[in-house]
Amino acid sequence: MIRRRLLPAVLLAGLALAALAAQAGVMTRATLQRHFPPPWTVGEKDAQLPVWPIFKQDMTSPVLAGYVFESIDLAPIPGFSGTPINLLVALDPKGAFLDVRVLSHHEPVFLEGLGEGPLFRFAEQYKGLSLRQNIKIGSNANRGEQHGSANVYIDGVAKATASVRILHQSLLASALRVARARLGFAAGSDPALLARVRRDGFRPMDWDALMKAGLVQRVRLSRGQVERAFAGTGVEEAGGAGEPFDETFIELYLAYLNAPAVGRNLLSEAGWQHLLGRIDEGDHALLAIATGRYTFVGDSFVRGAVPDRLTLRQGDLPLELRDLDLDDPLRLPAALRRADAKVFRVIGPAGLDPARPLDFALRVTREKGMLYGERVSRDFALPYRLPADQVIAPESDAKGWLAVWRTRAWELAVLAGALALLAVVLARPRWIVATPGRLARFRTGYLVFTLVFIGWFAQGQLSIVHVTAAIQALAAGRSLGFLLYDPMSVALWAFVALTLVVWGRGTFCGWLCPFGALQELAAQIARRAGLRKHLRPHRDLDARLKRLKYAVLAVVLVLAAVSPAWTDRAVEVEPFKTAITLNFVRAWPFVAWAGGLVLLNLVLYKGFCRYLCPLGAGLKLLGHARLLKWIPRRAECGTPCQTCRHRCEYQAIKPDGAIVYGECFQCLDCVAIHDSPQRCAPLIARGRQRVIPVHAAAAVRSAA
Known part of the structure; x- marks a missing residue:
């Protein structure tokens, strides 16, 4: 039985790791062969570096014509949207670009404004240029001396300077790495080992x-x-x-x-x-x-x-x-x-x-x-x-993901301390819930940490995008080695997988989701400003609304399997990229959607999280692996006492007093009520039923 309950958690862990590999390449040898038809031939993928050799027939024998690779495998530089641009690059043995194409991107200015045509035309300009040249992006202000310049200029894209510069840096950084490792441009030194x-x-x-x-x-x-x-x-x-x-x-x-x-x-x-x-x-x-x-x-x-x-x-x-x-x-x-x-x-x-x-x-x-x-x-x-x-001097283990983890060591240390504190509080909540004020101060402080540090600073917002990208990555048969290059997400997914087994969905949704924290903090500010209490749908309507998120999840997952282009549109049902990754600096429809969900939360408490969030739906399904019923209950809970049910903002308590752990956000309010002699109705009733002995006064006893 335990093994059956653990299986979803194991699947989640594997899916999470695969999701983190989603920022890896998507090409296979077969798809590359379509990009480079005869007389080109694509060889086997290099075992040490994610590149494919390409050959061209010369008389009776094939000759190495260059290497083809994806920039995201070698230089995943975040774009303006927070997601790296992925380029297909072909480099000849002398360092000249045979081909440069945009495979995927999430740049808002090209998705929502200018269209993708200018971006594709910009990338085409690199064909025929060489890594041995100083390639620069020109502009009207900087090209007056180009004929006597030491640089080679290509045309930029007006109103998209940041995005094309990121593409330029991604292309050169990835191509330089291949040139050093495979074309002899590093004079025999290892390009991954730098002082x-x-x-x-x-x-x-x-x-x-x-x-x-x-x-x-x-x-x-x-x-x-x-x-x-x-x-x-x-x-x-x-x-x-x-x-x-x-x-x-x-x-x-x-x-x-x-x-x-x-x-x-x-x-x-x-x-x-x-x-x-x-x-x-x-x-x-x-x-x-x-x-x-x-x-x-x-x-x-x-x-x-x-x-x-x-x-x-x-x-x-x-x-x-x-x-x-x-x-x-x-x-x-x-x-x-x-x-x-x-x-x-x-x-x-x-x-x-x-x-x-x-x-x-x-x-x-x-x-x-x-x-x-x-x-x-x-x-x-x-x-x-x-x-x-x-x-x-560089150390022998300074390559790859270890270097990334080192550079973010202090962020990981802060996160580890915060996760350890949260685990202790959830495992032993008695001291925190002893007084309403103490619980409120701790919860508010932790949510501020989640929003500011995990979300806006460390960009640790887990998302359904991880799941959809994992489906595409697994379907393409890609290596999972790239997953370790995003240490914050690895740490968070590992903690979420563990807590799903112990407590269920609520640890992430109630404490570690930056957008969820933003909603709750906004609701606290609204209450202090005197706004009226939230609407509370009838429990039957609430139950039907909560099924919507499973439909959203199903649509997103089906699209991920059949249409990457539509997947990019479907995942925008999540406002995480707009509100957390881009800090609301985005086209107005996305800002309106994210802002509207925050405002909806002021009326219908965490309406998005409870009714629409596809990631929350997935975590609830996987949360069936939970081993503990950790929220204490009494015989009077539900019969007749309904205090906790009426106080639960998430409507995660049934009329009979049972906890619906899949909808519980682990806020600890019901735990605080359960342990409080002043707030728990059964404890108050027991206090009133006590028999208080009456003793005669000393003077009366003397007279007797």
Whole structure:
């Protein structure tokens, strides 16, 4: 019997793990062969890296033509909606893009506004370009010098800058990883093992000390060096008497700014914290300062863009530099306070290794000819290397999901502490329910934690999307190894699976669902503002309404099995993405739906959770594995006492006093009533029935 009751929980755990793998690729060898018909041939999937080799017939033998892969397997960078864009990418052995297609995305601007056509056309521009080029997204403001630029520009999409930039970063990050691992672009090193910058290397240092320690490095180009590089091109400049060839053309200072030994010495404490807040874990902030007659940004450069003249490579691969647009003042010597200074970011997925040399290059471009002007460009190397004592060598287990768990270690520690506290309270609720005020304060505080930390900060909102994606993942036969790359969801699903066996659905729905917490907190605020009590449907109508969520669940699951496109529309019945993931920053129909459900909750308490939530329906079905009837009952419960039933906002108590655990949200209100001599009717009645002995006064006894 116990095994039968445990089976749904086991199935839930497996389904949850598969759901977490849903952000993995969807392609199989057979589907790829349709994308690459003869004369192409798709080989077997690589055992170590999620890529497929593709071959082309050359006379009598097949020749390796490149590798095809999905970006979501290698660089799942969250999009504007919180879900990664998935690209199908084909890369030839020299690092050129054979094909780039959008397989799936959830970008609101392309789903609800511009349509998908502009996004597909944007992706097509990468065909024929190479990873060895500095590919940048152009704009009307930044393309004035493109003919003399060190970059290759492609057209962006107006009103969708953020989304196309995320696609660009996803494409380059995933392709760079394949190029390093399979095309020899990493010079034999393992691209998954990167050094880390030391966080304990700070000591107060002035500018001269930073220069002496090699933390700030100087590169000088004289006018004579530049003229020699242009010798014979017809654009040389003749030096006059007042312009000696040994004068400074440019003097460039380079530094790795987010190394504490550099950043904390060059920025104020407030500026240092501001910098850390502007970059994500694993990103790199690089400082460039220039003096002289030439600089590293052109006249048309705008803040937040990529520089035209300054590029960065590591090994054979370019890395994108983007201006961080920081205004925090730097602690520089007087001679440099009017110099051009910019802080550039390199995103973590680009794979920059701080222990290896950074090969900056400065492009100088000149023109000759009046009618049909010809541009002549030369690149000048600007090497920089962070001192060895500022980096920590990678460990052999720093690959893959372990690194992700490490970076979110403190979030997981906070979550683990909160889940342990909740488990203790639910297992031993007597102290919390001893007084109504204590229970109310604890519950309100925990719901605020759930909404703010689990939901808005850590993005830990579990959703029916996990279930639908799991169905599609299992149908495609994908590996489940990717599940460990989302540690917050793994931890929450594991806890939910465990508590389903112990207590049922209510632990998640009543305590750990951020949208549920938002509804309950909104209802508390409304009550304090004097709004009337909630409507309470008749129990027969309530029972019929509660069946609706099973119909919603069935529709969503059927669509997940037959139509991924319609599944994306159907799962919007959940307001979680709008209210929690996107903080209501979305198209008005979605905001209206989510906001309307919050307002409905003020009239019909948690109406969405009780009557429409497909995830709640699934958890109730799986909650039949519950082993405990943990809410205490008395013989008088239901016959004749109806106190708990009338006080239950969720209408999860039958007239006979039995608890409907599948609809119980585990709020502990009935437990508090059951243990209270002032609120539990049977306990009050027993108190009144006590016989109080009457004793004669001492004077009366004496007289007797």
